[in-house]
Amino acid sequence: MNTPADVTDSPATLMVIDDHPLLRRGVRQLLEVEDDLTLVSDTGSPHEGLAQALEQEPDMLLLDLNMPDLDGLALLSRLRAGGYAGRIIMYTVSDQEDNVVDALRNGADGYLLKDMEPEDLVHQLRQAARGQMAISDDLTGLLARALRNQRPAGAPAGLDALTRREREILRELAEGMSNKLIARELAITEGTVKVHVKHLLKKLGLRSRVEAAVWAVQQGLAPDH
Incomplete structure (x- = not known):
């Protein structure tokens, strides 16, 4: 497996905040056999989790929705107000449209459902560790529909509103690329990428890069992996 250039040999560290002890134990056991993902702590208390994070x-962070x-x-x-800059992945049983959209618009980097297969969870966590989206496959269409329904009136209808460079960056967003990787790919500064985004x-x-990425995938701008 090829490793992206900005990923070091050190395993990505993960913390679980979930009030179900069996789930926390299950995630711990799942990651014990993975060399590139390490569970450093887990807690069932959201207040304790906030302080620890x-x-x-x-x-x-793998974060439960209902606690x-x-x-x-x-x-x-x-967490975001306190300055936590790591990846936050919601992990829940809720596939309600409002919950998905609210989580992503409030700073989550992904949204995974608890009924997914264990190997799929590991795959999604690896994606997140590399700066990519972590969205359950079943939710991609739901999220895209929600974004279309909630887009402000008068907003441009499609890609024709974007410059060539903005389209290039949107295509990279749709691939789940971080600003750093986009800057490297297009030979521009990370600050320039942020301005274009x-x-x-x-x-x-749209309100977030995750929304933009999902929208772009639905527009056929990048393959939906």
């Missing part, structure tokens, strides 16, 4: 700064005292969306917002989101009436 901000202190330990793992590469990724007592503090739900996953509220915890997600607190901001502009294309505004033109398309």
Whole structure:
């Protein structure tokens, strides 16, 4: 397997925040046999998880949506407000459109359903560790429909609103590429990529790079893996 240039030999670190002990144990056992993914901690308390995540700064968080005292969306917002910059993947039984869209718009980097096969979970976590989207296959169409329905009135209808460079960057977003990898691929600075992403989101009436990536896949701009 080829390893992207910006991925080091060190395993990606993961923390699980979920109030179901059996699930946490299952994820731990699943990752014990993986060399490139390491579970560094897990907790059933969202408040404890918030403190640990901000202190330990793992590469990724696997975060339950429905927890007592503090739900996953509220915890997600607190993590981002507190400065946590790692990947946050929602892991839940809910496939409700509002939950999916709200999570991604509030800073989640992915949304996975708990009924997925264990090997698919590992694959998605690897994708996330490489800066790519982590979206359950069953949710891609749902998310695209939600984005079409919620796009502001008057927003440009399609790709013709974008410049050639913005289309190039959107294509890379659809492949799940991070800003750093896009900059390297197109031989431009990461700051320039950020500016282009901001502009294309505004033109398309979207709010996040994840939304843009899913929309682009639905438009046939990149293969849907």
